[in-house]
Amino acid sequence: MKLRCAVLDDFQDVALSSADWSGVGDAVDVVSHRRHFPDRDALVEAIGDCEIVVIMRERTPFPAELFARLPRLRLLITTGMRNASVDLEAAARHGVTVCGTASSSEPPVELTWALILGLARHLVRESTALRDGGPWQSTVGMDLHGRRLGLLGLGKIGTKVARIGQAFGMDVAAWSENLTPERAAAEGVGFVPSKEELLETSDVVSVHLVLGDRTRGLLGAPELRRMRPTAYLVNTSRAAIVDQAALADALRGGWIAGAGVDVFDEEPLGPEHPFRTLPNLLGTPHLGYVTRRNYEGYYRDAVEDIRAYLAGEPVRVLTAP
Incomplete structure (x- = not known):
């Protein structure tokens, strides 16, 4: 049998x-x-x-x-x-x-950059307007060249994300609890001694950490308030690293300009979940590895x-x- x-x-x-x-x-x-x-x-x-x-x-x-x-x-x-x-x-x-x-590890790297570029150039909004007969050009994109890409984590995926940022001419910096200046320098990445400094000085913050006791809830309301109001947060790692309710508040309140998110506490998202309707959230249904x-x-x-x-x-x- x-x-x-x-x-x-x-x-x-x-x-x-x-x-x-x-x-x-x-x-x-x-x-x-x-x-x-x-x-x-x-x-x-x-x-x-x-x-x-x-x-x-x-x-x-x-x-x-x-x-x-x-x-x-x-x-x-x-x-x-x-x-x-x-x-x-x-x-x-x-x-x-x-x-x-x-x-x-390449697919999540590629999706990370799809989200960064989509946010920086308002691609969803502009594409929707083009298809629906809306205004011809309604946004002004953010230059990546010369801006700071802050990486939370410089492991296998974070390192590959960093190299693409460098190709765009970005100032790439990183922080994690285990990261050393020598390890960052080996990848041509700036070492930032604290999470707070990375959040305060970056134009794009991208999360590339393993979920564990030390990283769960790593970014809550206090941390998100440290980010620039013109900055973007991207998370293709694990949802629980970022407090989901705090992120929704940050997007509603304009603490940050927007977020690109591929991972959620609830998957699939319920039909009434606030992340389905926040206009400054570019969300994908956990496609990083797909x-x-x-x-x-x-x-x-x-x-x-x-x-x-x-x-x-x-x-x-x-x-x-």
Whole structure:
């Protein structure tokens, strides 16, 4: 009898066409679910008979309570090699192996710059006016050349964002708790000794930090008020790094000129969520990693994870720190 495998949150219905699943077809029946299951009971009903589940990033959290309700689950595969929404200790207690996949860092870098450019040149507003017969030119864009790009985090993604900023002729500076002047200098990036100074002196602030105890709520109302009223905030990292209510207040109150946001506490956003209507927020539905090459890599590796698990030699296993 074949094992059952559920692929969750396949919004674009591409999971089964993005990789060759025939290599596990003799042993596994695979079902893809396009709709999100925000209700825990509905999720359990949909996947309760599955031994294998493939999840997309952090769209569907797997806390301890969910593992307890899925006694048949034996293999959980997450796209990427880090997923803060999976309780790895609970998985181990319930005998569930958790595996990951490779993930490219280039797509979130590219989306970061799409948001920066969209904000700086008011692209959505101008494009909408052009299509709707509105005014021909109603905004004045912000020059990037000569302005300061402030990076919260100078890791793999932050470094690539910095190089593009330098190509635009921006003054690129960075801060994080672990960043050293030597590390910043090696990338040709200015070292700023405090978060407060970075916020106060930057024209664009872009977030590229890992979510953890030290970074959760890193930017709240006091920090957002330190930013220039002409500055933009961009977050393609994790929603919880920026206090969402404070960001909404900042946008309504004109503390900052605008924000480009790809990550939200609530995903998908509810129809009445204020972020859907704030005119100075350029929002995208968590598209940072959503590219064809990344999806092909995710699901190719997911098939390999299943094959290796069935052979008794699981690969890319995630364990609790």
